[in-house]
Amino acid sequence: MRPRLTDVAEAAGVSMKTVSNVVNGAEHVREETRQRVLAAIDKLGYRPNIAARNLAQGRSGVIALAVPQLDRPYFASLAARMLDEAEAFGWIVQFHQTGGRREAELALLTERHPARLDGIVMSPLGLTAEDVQNRDPALPLVLLGEKAGTEHHADHVGIDNREAGKVATQHLLELGRRHVMALAPGPRMDDERINGYRDALTAAGLQTDEDIVLATGGLRGQDAERTLGEWLDSGNPAPDAVFAATDWLAMGAIRALVLRGLRVPQDVAVVGFDDIPYDLATLPTLTTVAPDRVAIARLALQALRDQRPGGEPQRLQAPFSLVVRESTTGIS
Structure with missing residues (x-):
């Protein structure tokens, strides 16, 4: 039989509420308790019922990732990282290619979608500050990349x-x-x-x-x-x-x-x-x-999950590193 929440709670010696808090990423769980619950989850092979959880939380379980071009290696790699990280959040990712055109980017913020979205992560090229400011505040939005003038009206994730x-x-x-x-x-x-x-x-x-x-x-x-x-x-x-x-x-x-x-x-x-x-x-x-594309994806999804209408926009920074190869040091 598929392991249940009660099985994990019994194996870890904690309440079902504590297991639920760990599964949903609550921050107030003690680290020792969290590790015990995670060990029980791993041992039993427990997998949360994502559809039921989303229904209970009033979510669709679907988010959109919008980028200028999916066939650019940077965006293709970012999309892969976003898929990996979204699984832990219980989200399915819907991909959109905008071509960097303002009308395509704006349509995502203003038009009805076949399925209700829990939020949008977008790397915009054409959106104006007014477009972002005038969007529906009930739709969570996180912007990626270097687009001056828009990040001040929505959460923004990028590197320095x-x-x-x-x-x-x-x-x-x-x-x-x-x-x-x-x-x-x-x-x-x-x-x-x-x-x-x-x-x-x-x-x-x-x-x-x-x-x-x-x-x-x-x-x-x-x-x-x-x-x-x-x-x-x-x-x-x-x-x-x-x-x-x-x-x-x-x-x-x-x-x-x-x-x-x-x-x-x-x-x-x-x-x-x-x-x-x-x-x-x-x-x-x-x-x-x-x-660090993994960090960018994770920060963007965390911001999307935690965003509330009327909240102060955040600017979140992911790390970067310089990778030294042959084009500066020669072939050894």
């Missing part, structure tokens, strides 16, 4: 992009590189990752040469390859390092450099951002900033 850009650039400076170029995503020159690059130069007593902060006009590798290639072909001296605001841009930069006879990292060291799976398949492998 500015600090991460600074750490990545400091790595290049510590290698003795001094002519460090930055590749900005799209047309944006005020990107927080690029501002972190500027912070690192300032901290090192160096002036930012805005002539080598290049806007790529897009987010694809070919955008960076074209931008850097045209810059080099115009007779400009090659930088000795490149900080790219995404891994795709970094890969495009490496292609532009190699096609012009420059070696990575001997002539030009390159750092990317996002730690997508393809980083290990490039030659050389790519040094990059790695956001």
Whole structure:
């Protein structure tokens, strides 16, 4: 027979209420008691009846994850982490691809859905601050990523992009590189990752040469390859390092450099951002900033679960790390 809540309570020597508190993640349970209950759950193979629990709590058990493109490696990896973490919360994840279009993002916040949603986790590109502020306050919303102006009206989860850009650039400076170029995503020159690059130069007593902060006009590798290639072909001296605001841009930069006879990292060291799976398949492998996607998913779901109408929006930060690979240190 399938183990029941009463079986777990008896095995752990606690009340059914205590087992329920542990299963639902209540914080006021003593750690010793929690571990005893978890051991009993593991031993008996108990699995909570998620449908019944959601019904009792007035929930549908379904949330939406909305991202610009599911076929981008970063978002695909994030979606996988979100699925893993949502299972522990008793949620089923419904995926939406918005293309970064405001109308598609806004529709998720304003239109009726076939099934009632317990909340939405969204990485927006087009939403305005007013769109977020004017949404139905009864629908929990958590925003991901760097979208200025919207996170102040809803819970927001991300990493410190500015600090991460600074750490990545400091790595290049510590290698003795001094002519460090930055590749900005799209047309944006005020990107927080690029501002972190500027912070690192300032901290090192160096002036930012805005002539080598290049806007790529897009987010694809070919955008960076074209931008850097045209810059080099115009007779400009090659930088000795490149900080790219995404891994795709970094890969495009490496292609532009190699096609012009420059070696990575001997002539030009390159750092990317996002730690997508393809980083290990490039030659050389790519040094990059790695956001903790498990922490991002967990924090987003916790914020969604705990959100209450009229509550003060939270800004939650997940950790990141710099993963040093061959594009800055060479092949050993």
